[in-house]
Amino acid sequence: MPRHTRDPATTPRPTRRTVLGLAATGLVAAGCGGGGGGPGMAASWWGDPGLNDALNDAVGAFRDSGTGRPRVRSEFLPWDGYWDKLATRTAGGDTPDLMMQAATYLPEYVGRGALRPLDSYLGDALRLDDVDASARSTGGYRGRTYAVVAATNALTVIADRGLLRGVTGRDLPDDRAWTWDDLEELAGEVHRASDGETFGLQDGGGDLMAFQLFVRQRGRELFDGDDRLAFPVDWLAEWLALWQRLRESGAAPPADMTAESVNMLAQSPMVRGRAAMSFAWTQDIGSHASLREAEYAALLPPGPSRSAPGEARPGLWINAASLWSVAAETRHADTAVELVDFLVNDPAAEELLGTRLGTPPRADARARAREGADAVTRVSLDYMDLVAEYSTPLPRVWPLGFTELRSEFNRYNQDVGFGLRSPEAAADAYYDYAAGVVEG
Amino acid sequence: MSASPRTRVRVRARHRHNGWGYLFLAPWLVGFFLLVLGPMAASLALSFTDFNLFDPPKWIGLDNYRQAFFDDERFWNALRVTFTYVFASVPARLAFALAVAMLLNRGVRGLRVYRAVYYLPSLLGGSVAIAVLWRQLFGSDGLLNHFLSWFGADTGHSWIADPDTSLLTMIVLAAWQFGSPMIIFLAGLRQIPQELYEAAELDGAGPIARFRAVTLPLLSPLIFFNLLLQVIGAFQAFTPAYVVSNGTGGPSDSTLFYTLYLYEEGFTQFHMGYASALAWVLFAVIAVFSAIAFLSSKYWVHYADVRS
Numbered sequence: 001m002p003r004h005t006r007d008p009a010t011t012p013r014p015t016r017r018t019v020l021g022l023a024a025t026g027l028v029a030a031g032c033g034g035g036g037g038g039p040g041m042a043a044s045w046w047g048d049p050g051l052n053d054a055l056n057d058a059v060g061a062f063r064d065s066g067t068g069r070p071r072v073r074s075e076f077l078p079w080d081g082y083w084d085k086l087a088t089r090t091a092g093g094d095t096p097d098l099m100m101q102a103a104t105y106l107p108e109y110v111g112r113g114a115l116r117p118l119d120s121y122l123g124d125a126l127r128l129d130d131v132d133a134s135a136r137s138t139g140g141y142r143g144r145t146y147a148v149v150a151a152t153n154a155l156t157v158i159a160d161r162g163l164l165r166g167v168t169g170r171d172l173p174d175d176r177a178w179t180w181d182d183l184e185e186l187a188g189e190v191h192r193a194s195d196g197e198t199f200g201l202q203d204g205g206g207d208l209m210a211f212q213l214f215v216r217q218r219g220r221e222l223f224d225g226d227d228r229l230a231f232p233v234d235w236l237a238e239w240l241a242l243w244q245r246l247r248e249s250g251a252a253p254p255a256d257m258t259a260e261s262v263n264m265l266a267q268s269p270m271v272r273g274r275a276a277m278s279f280a281w282t283q284d285i286g287s288h289a290s291l292r293e294a295e296y297a298a299l300l301p302p303g304p305s306r307s308a309p310g311e312a313r314p315g316l317w318i319n320a321a322s323l324w325s326v327a328a329e330t331r332h333a334d335t336a337v338e339l340v341d342f343l344v345n346d347p348a349a350e351e352l353l354g355t356r357l358g359t360p361p362r363a364d365a366r367a368r369a370r371e372g373a374d375a376v377t378r379v380s381l382d383y384m385d386l387v388a389e390y391s392t393p394l395p396r397v398w399p400l401g402f403t404e405l406r407s408e409f410n411r412y413n414q415d416v417g418f419g420l421r422s423p424e425a426a427a428d429a430y431y432d433y434a435a436g437v438v439e440g
Numbered sequence: 441m442s443a444s445p446r447t448r449v450r451v452r453a454r455h456r457h458n459g460w461g462y463l464f465l466a467p468w469l470v471g472f473f474l475l476v477l478g479p480m481a482a483s484l485a486l487s488f489t490d491f492n493l494f495d496p497p498k499w500i501g502l503d504n505y506r507q508a509f510f511d512d513e514r515f516w517n518a519l520r521v522t523f524t525y526v527f528a529s530v531p532a533r534l535a536f537a538l539a540v541a542m543l544l545n546r547g548v549r550g551l552r553v554y555r556a557v558y559y560l561p562s563l564l565g566g567s568v569a570i571a572v573l574w575r576q577l578f579g580s581d582g583l584l585n586h587f588l589s590w591f592g593a594d595t596g597h598s599w600i601a602d603p604d605t606s607l608l609t610m611i612v613l614a615a616w617q618f619g620s621p622m623i624i625f626l627a628g629l630r631q632i633p634q635e636l637y638e639a640a641e642l643d644g645a646g647p648i649a650r651f652r653a654v655t656l657p658l659l660s661p662l663i664f665f666n667l668l669l670q671v672i673g674a675f676q677a678f679t680p681a682y683v684v685s686n687g688t689g690g691p692s693d694s695t696l697f698y699t700l701y702l703y704e705e706g707f708t709q710f711h712m713g714y715a716s717a718l719a720w721v722l723f724a725v726i727a728v729f730s731a732i733a734f735l736s737s738k739y740w741v742h743y744a745d746v747r748s
Binding site (some may be wrong): 080088090113255256259261263264416418 | 443470492493494495573579596597600601602603667685686688690691692693707708709710
């Protein structure tokens with residue numbers, strides 16, 4: 001066909017037919033846009049922009065290190081949004097090929113058949129030989145491996161050393177020997193010595209993980225091997241009463257102050273300089289340091305009081321801060337597994353990621369990380385070494401429904417704090433509810 | 441068939457005509473069937489199932505409804521919170537709207553500016569920014585406490601984080617967003633013939649009597665319209681509670697609005713079947729209240745063109 005040169009002035013105006021045609025095409029295109037697919041591999045993780053950049057760089061390094069590797073479309077979200085989105089994507093059959101997982105969510109995703117068992121790759125495409133023995137099993141569920149640990153963390157009591165010293169004149173407590181009684185006394189002293197301006201300890205009564213620590217210190221677990229609750233209900237009542245006592249004496253802030261900062265670290269009493277200690281995860285030390293400058297220390301949580309029932313043992317455990325999983329239905333299974341192996345083992349990935357994900361699960365990587373680490377990172381690395389010594393491995397992963405139990409736990413502590421229920425009544429109600437979720 | 445070719449052509453032409461009409465309606469029709477009616481039908485079906493988003497739904501009949509009504513404290517609590525909110529915030533908002541509309545209707549200078557200023561909060565209304573602002577106003581370090589401290593009052597109290605006052609702050613937030621009913625009232629007030637007021641005045645009616653005998657009856661169609669709209673909207677309030685309480689409905693479920701509970705059940709706990717049942721219960725509640733409003737309207741709504 002001969003090519004016409006068009007004079008703009010005489011260019012015919014689009015006909016109705018072309019306009020409608022375009023509109024219809026647009027509709028069809030819009031209809032297709034929502035679905036996943038597309039070329040390359042999808043990866044998603046949670047975290048902050050800094051972590052996202054580092055992970056994207058690591059993925060880039062992975063592509064450069066081999067030939068014919070597909071493009072990786074990555075996506076990152078903050079923790080809460082991440083799980084909402086991952087759930088909807090999974091329900092829609094669009095699970096990302098590679099995804100960050102959490103041990104607490106593993107049962108749910110394995111139960112939904114969303115994750116690929118990795119056992120056949122182990123020792124071959126996926127090497128875990130250098131990974132700490134204590135962290136290697138964290139990706140297992142019902143006898144199979146569905147995830148590989150990316151980083152570890154542990155519960156700790158963060159202390160603002162300067163504040164503690166300034167108010168009480170005392171240095172950090174001896175955390176290898178202290179008990180809940182000592183903690184209660186120290187926290188109360190902070191409140192008294194500051195004329196009520198400062199609280200000793202943030203309210204941790206609504207944290208199911210901290211309660212789990214409390215139970216484990218007495219030689220029990222939250223759940224037995226058959227998903228039944230394995231601790232006496234009076235221990236829960238005792239726990240809720242302990243925190244109520246702390247609130248009433250001023251050792252811990254009043255319930256409304258705590259409620260105001262739920263899910264908002266920047267609003268928390270500790271970040272506002274109004275509390276000296278707080279239960280937290282090791283990676284939270286960095287988050288605190290970025291919000292408020294202070295000399296933070298990571299203390300081992302207090303041990304059981306002398307009068308406590310049960311058989312005393314360290315309640316801590318080395319926890320998987322995050323894990324890598326591969327989607328069950330993926331066209332890129334081999335590449336995704338290779339990428340997991342790269343992220344866990346490759347020196348290039350180690351250099352790019354540093355301790356951004358948390359404590360590296362390999363001793364050699366930790367040693368190298370310590371060399372260039374700033375003071376805050378060193379606090380958590382040192383602490384994790386201590387945890388290796390003072391901990392008891394978890395005998396099992398969480399039961400299905402644990403994430404729900406965890407988010408609900410806070411409300412029962414609040415009910416006690418606001419005087420809506422007695423500790424005993426709240427303990428009974430939660431116990432019944434929890435039994436219904438995991439056993440039902 | 442004995443129709444002449446001519447008629448047939450005309451009929452076909454008319455059909456083609458309708459075809460174009462439907463084509464232009466298509467965006468709306470597609471949206472309505474795909475995004476409204478379809479999901480509604482699906483949710484009704486899902487409300488009789490146990491569905492966790494991942495495994496295929498399992499038919500359980502009326503169990504979801506049974507659980508909600510007989511075995512779920514939080515369901516009743518959510519209803520209580522929502523009813524309190526609706527019955528406190530809607531009258532407050534309408535009263536504010538009417539009062540401000542009447543003020544503005546007195547021929548103030550710069551009416552357009554005032555109208556825009558008072559409307560502004562409603563534009564921002566459902567937005568996250570306002571809910572965040574609310575935290576700044578009613579938090580323990582908030583403006584309200586600073587204001588109270590000038591009078592020597594205790595200042596540590598967090599209004600949004602105390603179960604006794606948290607819902608109240610949400611009601612104040614709702615009342616403050618009186619812009620859209622205000623605009624409607626203002627338009628309505630301008631429609632009232634001035635002669636009626638003059639006649640009433642001649643009959644010796646004072647301002648209160650004029651308001652009761654002239655303004656209210658003549659405005660009643662708009663009051664009815666606003667009431668209906670606001671009640672339906674208030675039952676579905678979500679954003680303020682979600683943002684102010686950080687998605688928890690806390691503290692201690694004191695701001696657990698019905699839709700927030702529904703969202704939590706569906707999208708956090710993945711009880712999608714149960715959440716669908718909750719949605720249909722809300723639908724029924726709103727339908728009942730709309731019906732009550734319509735049925736009662738003939739006793740108090742006066743339409744200008746209908747003689748009673």
